[in-house]
Amino acid sequence: MGEMEQMKKEADGLKTQIEAARKAVADTTMSAASAAVAPAPRVQLKTRRTLKGHLAKIYAMHWATDSRLMVSASQDGKLLIWDSHSGNKINAVPLKSSWVMTCSYAPSGNLVASGGLDNMCTVYNLKTPVVKTVKELDAHTGYLACCRFLSDSEILTASGDTTCALWDIESGKQKTVFLNHVGDCMCLSLSPDMNTFISGACDSLAKLWDVRDGTCKQTFQGHTSDVNAISFFHNGNTVITGSDDCTCKMFDLRADQEVISYQDAQLNAGVTSLALSVSGRLMFAGYDDFNCNIWDTLKGEKVGVLSGHDNRVSCTGVPPDGMCVCTGSWDSFLKIWN
Amino acid sequence: MPCLSKVIPSIPHENTSSNFIKWLTRLSGQMERVVVSMQDPDMGVKLRNQRLLITVIPHAMTGNDIVEWLMQKFSVCDEEALHVGNLLVKFGYIYPLKEPRVLTLRPDETPYRFQTPYYWTSTRWPASELDYAIYLAKKNIRKQGELIEHEKESYNMLHKRINHTWDFVVMQAREQLRASKQRRKADRIVLECQEQAYWLVNRPPVSPCTCRWDRTRMTFLAYFMCYLHITLISTHSGFVKYCEQYQPHDPIMQGCLPSNPWITDDAMYWTINSDSVAVPTKLRVERWSFSFVELLSDPMGQRELMAYLEKEFSAENLCFWQACEDLRHGENSKIPSKVDEIYKQFLAPGATRWVNIDSKTMEKTLQGIKQPHRFVLDDAQMHIYFLMKKDSYPRYLRSELYKNLLARAVVPQETKKRYRSSWWNMAFHRRRRCRRSLSRPTSPGTRLLGWRCRARQVPGRSRVLYDVRHCLQAKSRRFLRTPPRRPHRHHACPPPSSSVGTQRSHTLYTGPSPSPWKVTGNE
Numbered sequence: 131m132g133e134m135e136q137m138k139k140e141a142d143g144l145k146t147q148i149e150a151a152r153k154a155v156a157d158t159t160m161s162a163a164s165a166a167v168a169p170a171p172r173v174q175l176k177t178r179r180t181l182k183g184h185l186a187k188i189y190a191m192h193w194a195t196d197s198r199l200m201v202s203a204s205q206d207g208k209l210l211i212w213d214s215h216s217g218n219k220i221n222a223v224p225l226k227s228s229w230v231m232t233c234s235y236a237p238s239g240n241l242v243a244s245g246g247l248d249n250m251c252t253v254y255n256l257k258t259p260v261v262k263t264v265k266e267l268d269a270h271t272g273y274l275a276c277c278r279f280l281s282d283s284e285i286l287t288a289s290g291d292t293t294c295a296l297w298d299i300e301s302g303k304q305k306t307v308f309l310n311h312v313g314d315c316m317c318l319s320l321s322p323d324m325n326t327f328i329s330g331a332c333d334s335l336a337k338l339w340d341v342r343d344g345t346c347k348q349t350f351q352g353h354t355s356d357v358n359a360i361s362f363f364h365n366g367n368t369v370i371t372g373s374d375d376c377t378c379k380m381f382d383l384r385a386d387q388e389v390i391s392y393q394d395a396q397l398n399a400g401v402t403s404l405a406l407s408v409s410g411r412l413m414f415a416g417y418d419d420f421n422c423n424i425w426d427t428l429k430g431e432k433v434g435v436l437s438g439h440d441n442r443v444s445c446t447g448v449p450p451d452g453m454c455v456c457t458g459s460w461d462s463f464l465k466i467w468n
Numbered sequence: 469m470p471c472l473s474k475v476i477p478s479i480p481h482e483n484t485s486s487n488f489i490k491w492l493t494r495l496s497g498q499m500e501r502v503v504v505s506m507q508d509p510d511m512g513v514k515l516r517n518q519r520l521l522i523t524v525i526p527h528a529m530t531g532n533d534i535v536e537w538l539m540q541k542f543s544v545c546d547e548e549a550l551h552v553g554n555l556l557v558k559f560g561y562i563y564p565l566k567e568p569r570v571l572t573l574r575p576d577e578t579p580y581r582f583q584t585p586y587y588w589t590s591t592r593w594p595a596s597e598l599d600y601a602i603y604l605a606k607k608n609i610r611k612q613g614e615l616i617e618h619e620k621e622s623y624n625m626l627h628k629r630i631n632h633t634w635d636f637v638v639m640q641a642r643e644q645l646r647a648s649k650q651r652r653k654a655d656r657i658v659l660e661c662q663e664q665a666y667w668l669v670n671r672p673p674v675s676p677c678t679c680r681w682d683r684t685r686m687t688f689l690a691y692f693m694c695y696l697h698i699t700l701i702s703t704h705s706g707f708v709k710y711c712e713q714y715q716p717h718d719p720i721m722q723g724c725l726p727s728n729p730w731i732t733d734d735a736m737y738w739t740i741n742s743d744s745v746a747v748p749t750k751l752r753v754e755r756w757s758f759s760f761v762e763l764l765s766d767p768m769g770q771r772e773l774m775a776y777l778e779k780e781f782s783a784e785n786l787c788f789w790q791a792c793e794d795l796r797h798g799e800n801s802k803i804p805s806k807v808d809e810i811y812k813q814f815l816a817p818g819a820t821r822w823v824n825i826d827s828k829t830m831e832k833t834l835q836g837i838k839q840p841h842r843f844v845l846d847d848a849q850m851h852i853y854f855l856m857k858k859d860s861y862p863r864y865l866r867s868e869l870y871k872n873l874l875a876r877a878v879v880p881q882e883t884k885k886r887y888r889s890s891w892w893n894m895a896f897h898r899r900r901r902c903r904r905s906l907s908r909p910t911s912p913g914t915r916l917l918g919w920r921c922r923a924r925q926v927p928g929r930s931r932v933l934y935d936v937r938h939c940l941q942a943k944s945r946r947f948l949r950t951p952p953r954r955p956h957r958h959h960a961c962p963p964p965s966s967s968v969g970t971q972r973s974h975t976l977y978t979g980p981s982p983s984p985w986k987v988t989g990n991e
Contacts, residue, residue, distance in 0.1 A: 151689055155696045163704040173720070178730040198738070215729060281797030298800045322761070342843050365710045367703065385699045409714035409721060410707070428708060451741075453719045454730050468720065468730040 152387050160389050170411055170426040173434040178454065181464040183210055183219055186228075188458040189246075190445050194235040197449035201242050202458055203233035209244050211256065214456065214466060223254055223261050236279040241299075243285060245274030251287050253299055265302045270295070275316045280324060280341075288315035294329050296341060306344040310337055317360045319369070328369050330357030336371050336381065350381040352388040359404045359415070363427075370427070372401030372415050380427065390430045397423075403445045408452030416443030422457050436467050492691060496559065496590040502552070503561045506537060507582055513537045518565060518579040524654065528565060528579045535575045543854050547709070550575055551702040558694050559589055563665030571668065581658075587666040589691075595670040598637070601626045603667055605641035622671065713758060717751060725749075726880040734883055743767045750877040757865050760857040772873065776864050784821035785852050785860065788814045792849035796842055807840035815848075825851050 186206035193200045199220065203209050207228030211221035229247035236242065241264065245251040251267040251274050272291030279285050280296075284305075288294045294308040294315055313332030320327045326347065330336045336357055338348040350369070359372035363380075368389075372378045377393040378401055392413070399419035406413050406427070413425045414436070422443050424434035441460035448455050454468040506513050514537075518528035531553070538549035553573040556562045557580070564570060565579040573580070604623045607614055615623060627634060648656050715721055719728055726736045740749055748768060756763040756772075763769040770786070777783040791814070795806045814823045815833065825833070829847050836844040864870055 147689055148692065151693050152696060155693050156700060159697055159700040160704060163701060163708075167708055171721070175720070215735065283797065283799050300800050342846075363707075364714075365706065367706065382700065382703045385696055385703060387696075389700060389703065407718050407720050409711050409718035411711045411715065411718070411721060428704075428711065448720075451719070452717070453724070453728060453737075455720070466730060468728055 156385070156387060156389050164390075164429045167428050169429060169431070170433050173412065173424050175424075175434065175436055175455065175467040177438055177465045178468050179214065179217055179466040181212055181214065181217055181466070182462075183212075184208065184462040184464075186462060187441070187460040188444060188462060188464060189230060190232045191447055191456060191458045191464060192233055192235045193447050193449040193456070194239050195237050195450055196239060197451040197453060199235070199239065200447070200449075200456065201233050201235050202445075202464055203230040203244050203246075204462065205230060209233055209242060209254070211242070212464070221256060221261055226252070232274060232276045234277045234279055234285075236282055238282050240282055241279065243277050243279065245277055245287065247273045249273060249289070251277050251285065251297070253285065265299050267297050267299070267302055267304075269304050272314065275314065276318050278318060278320055278327075280320065286318060286320070286327060286341075288318040288329050288331075290314040292331065294318060294327075294339065296344075306341070308339050308344055308346070310346040310349075311335065313356070316356060316358050319360045319362045321362050322364060322366045328360055328362060330360040330371055330373075332356040334373065334375075336360055336369060338369075338383065348383065348386060350386075350388065352379050352381070352391075353377070355400070358400065358402055361404055361406055363406065363410050364408070365410070370404060370406065370413060372404045374400035376400055376417075378404060378413065378415055378425065390427070392425045392427075392430055392432075394423075394432060402443060405446040405448040405455065407448055407455075414446050414448065414455050414457075416446045416457055416459075418442045420459070422446060422455075436465075438465055439463070493590070495695070496588075499556055499559060499561055500588060500590060502538075503556065503582065505541070506534075518581075526654075528581050531574045531576055531578045531580060534562070534573065534580065543858055546575070547702060547706050551698060554698045554702075555695065558669070558698060559691065560666060560669035561588065563661065563668075565661065568661065568664055568668060581661070583665060584662050587662055589669070595667075597626065597630065598633070600667065600671060601630060601634075601637045602640050602644070603663060605637050606645055609638075609641055609645060717755060725751075726883045732883060736880070736883065740878070740880060748873070748877055750874070750879050753870075753874050753877045756870075760853075760861045763861065763864075772869070773860070773864055776867055776869050777860060779869075780860070780863075782860060784814065784823055785856050787821060788823045789849060789852055789856070792845045792852075795845060796849075800842070803842060804840050807837055807844060810845065811837055823848075823852055824855075 181202075184202065184204040184206060185208075186204050188202055188204045191200055191202040198213055198215055199211060200214050201209055201211050203225075205228055207225045207230070209221075209223040209225060209230070210219050211223070212218070213220050223242070223244075225244060227246060227248035227250075230244050231246035233242060233244045240257050241253055241255055243251055243253045249268065249270045249272060251270075253264045253267065255262050255264045267285070267287070270287065270289040270291050270293070272289045274287055274289050276288040277285055283299050285297050285299060286294060287297065292309075292311045292314060294311075295304045296306040296308075297303065298305050308329070311329070311331040311333055313334070315329050315331045318327055318329040324341070326338055326340055328336055328338050334351070334353040334355055334357060336350040336353075337346050338350075339346055350371075353371065353373040353375055355374035357371050357373045361370050362368075363370060367383050369381045369383065370378060371381065376397050376399060377391050379388050379392070380390040381387065382389050392415070397417065397419070399417040401415050401417055403416040404413060411427055412433070413427050414422055415425060416422045420437065420439050420441060420443065422436040422439075423432055424436065425431070426433050436455070436457060439457065439459035439461055443457050443459045445458040446455065454466050456464055456466050458464045505511070513529045514533050515527045515529050517524050517526050534553050534556075535546060535549045538544070538552055539546055542549070542552075544552075550573060553562075553575075557564070557571050557573045561583055562573070562580045563583055565581055600622070604615065604619055604626070607619070608623065630637070648659065651659070724737060726740075727734055729735045729737050739745075741752060745768075752766070752768075756766065756769045763773060770790075774783055774786055777786050788810070791806070791810050795803065795810065798806065813819055813821055815825075815830070815837075816822075825848050829851050833845060833848045
């Protein structure tokens with residue numbers, strides 16, 4: 131029996147050693163590899179447009195796939211569809227509940243969705259002469275934190291009731307429910323091949339799910355506070371997360387762990403949103419201190435700042451053609467930078 | 469990547485040590501299966517003879533061959549294949565012939581050889597201490613002082629620890645050496661290489677441990693860290709490669725032609741890159757060669773591929789793939805009818821556009837169609853996707869159709885920034901120029917090059933900006949040296965600006981001030 135206990139103790143020791151080994155290998159490998167890479171040029175972007183039209187805090191924005199149109203949601207109870215280049219508002223969708231927290235544009239450009247403290251995800255059709263509600267997806271028991279369209283008939287939602295769900299829009303029912311988080315799900319991001327998605331929650335974990343099975347494939351630990359923003363890197367192997375602990379982290383799916391951490395001693399504000407440029411080299415992260423910082427993803431260094439907002443930057447987005455960055459803030463303005 | 473998980477089981481969720489040990493066992497099992505199929509006489513890696521000094525060693529292969537074989541077998545890109553190959557080398561299933569201590573796979577002509585199953589990780593793990601002692605003793609006897617530093621340390625430590633059986637160790641070492649002398653030279657060299665490779669993997673240069681559990685743990689940890697290290701290197705290099713490949717397509721980092729619509733207010737970029745344009749841009753066509761996904765995600769790319777496949781009479785593959793995509797992302801109510809349609813057109817025996825799927829997948833799909841759902845055709849779709857990716861896609865990139873399109877593709881001219889309030893700017897600059905202009909009308913030698921706006925408007929000239937004051941100083945000095953040719957008239961001009969300073973007082977007007985609307989120089 132003594133030997134069994136001894137072996138058990140040894141086995142537990144192995145577990146901590148594995149953790150230490152993981153961290154040690156990641157730190158040395160990535161810093162050595164990054165040293166060989168040329169540094170990114172210092173990036174200075176200017177505000178090219180300021181889109182004024184909202185009357186209250188902007189909570190979310192999302193670009194359409196044509197890289198011209200975008201939708202933004204604000205707590206004045208409106209979803210505005212903008213033609214960002216000309217600055218015109220194409221559509222203003224009045225919301226039943228003004229407490230909106232998220233919005234999304236369908237890849238086809240026909241639909242937009244929004245949701246918030248009403249626990250529902252409402253899908254609107256933009257192509258009818260008057261914008262009509264297609265469906266109200268009501269089955270969550272907590273607020274809707276994020277939603278993303280897979281196509282015109284499917285939508286993924288992340289909710290404050292700690293679950294994510296895949297809905298069939300036509301029938302209005304949940305096809306798959308993803309249960310594993312223990313904290314409110316705050317954000318989600320689809321992989322480029324649309325077979326998996328990743329979600330971040332207030333339990334400081336990010337989880338990778340398979341869309342078809344509904345199972346959690348991998349869990350990524352490393353943050354010490356709520357994960358507010360998450361994004362797949364374009365090659366589908368890496369994930370970047372932003373959290374209230376003022377850091378962003380890059381996780382690799384194969385190595386199953388954190389590989390780079392983007393942090394700065396002077397930064398004391400939590401990350402609210404993030405977006406990647408087309409090549410993936412630059413990451414734009416919006417913070418609570420009214421700025422948006424630009425990070426070099428390979429080297430882990432800050433290469434620029436977008437400052438111009440008068441309140442917290444709540445949402446960031448890069449359009450699919452990568453032409454510019456759009457930041458939305460609680461000061462009710464959207465700024466487009468290039 | 470979906471294919472790589474066939475070879476490498478993913479690291480377990482639950483962070484317990486028993487899970488990790490199970491994972492390691494599974495990993496070794498998988499690697500062994502790969503190595504066995506690599507050695508298949510018909511479908512395996514190409515083997516040839518390799519010269520090592522004056523001896524010829526049979527059944528060796530180059531790093532290149534290994535990578536190519538892995539790419540073909542698992543339908544993965546060269547990065548992933550290199551990653552798997554590196555694992556095989558690091559875990560001792562393949563060893564390098566030229567530099568045995570460098571346990572990495574180089575995708576060039578470096579020769580490698582398969583390790584004999586006697587020395588495989590799974591059959592002899594953890595490596596026995598006694599065997600290591602015998603190996604070191606042999607090395608010591610054969611050539612005194614050939615042991616490297618950490619081997620010397622290990623030798624001394626083992627000598628202390630298993631002193632009671634040291635005679636046995638030395639005796640065994642001598643016996644083995646004698647037996648090996650009786651073999652042919654080529655065989656002897658091969659066996660020595662194999663043994664050395666085994667010990668290089670299992671006794672890497674780390675400080676020796678003291679107790680049985682520690683050794684097991686250290687070996688296991690060493691394997692795990694090695695696996696992780698390779699994975700991270702592979703990740704990083706994949707990342708760097710992706711960033712570099714896409715940098716020309718990243719407008720924020722590298723700008724774009726003709727111009728960024730957000731800066732110049734010119735929407736030409738969007739017009740020339742739209743779906744229905746007749747001639748695409750060069751960047752766009754080049755992007756199709758990055759990966760099959762890029763080609764398929766561009767509607768124009770899909771149309772081009774379809775045109776090519778129609779010429780090759782294999783368009784049914786792409787049509788099937790498109791139909792499956794439509795099924796996956798389409799409306800729920802239409803699923804049964806869509807599945808039926810697809811079956812009639814592509815899968816039924818004797819169908820007009822029958823697709824070539826292997827029998828196992830076909831059976832499974834036909835079974836699944838009886839209860840149609842959104843993902844029922846996924847396996848078949850994946851099979852056809854990989855078929856196209858492996859076969860049709862590389863051929864398309866080498867075809868005349870693609871090459872012609874690339875040659876015809878346009879590289880748009882750069883358009884300059886248009887000032888938003890252009891007329892006001894022009895007038896403002898002209899007025900500024902008028903105020904600061906010099907006494908005489910400009911002659912070819914004294915062209916005013918110091919003005920920012922002029923430098924910008926002059927196409928093709930260097931954008932170097934001259935210091936205005938320096939320019940005026942030089943001119944004023946020249947003016948002072950030569951006596952004035954005409955009597956100077958006092959001309960009412962606005963007070964000098966502070967940047968010019970006192971030099972202004974030396975420059976006198978001798979002629980009419982140049983009209984603000986008469987433009988001098990190159991405009």
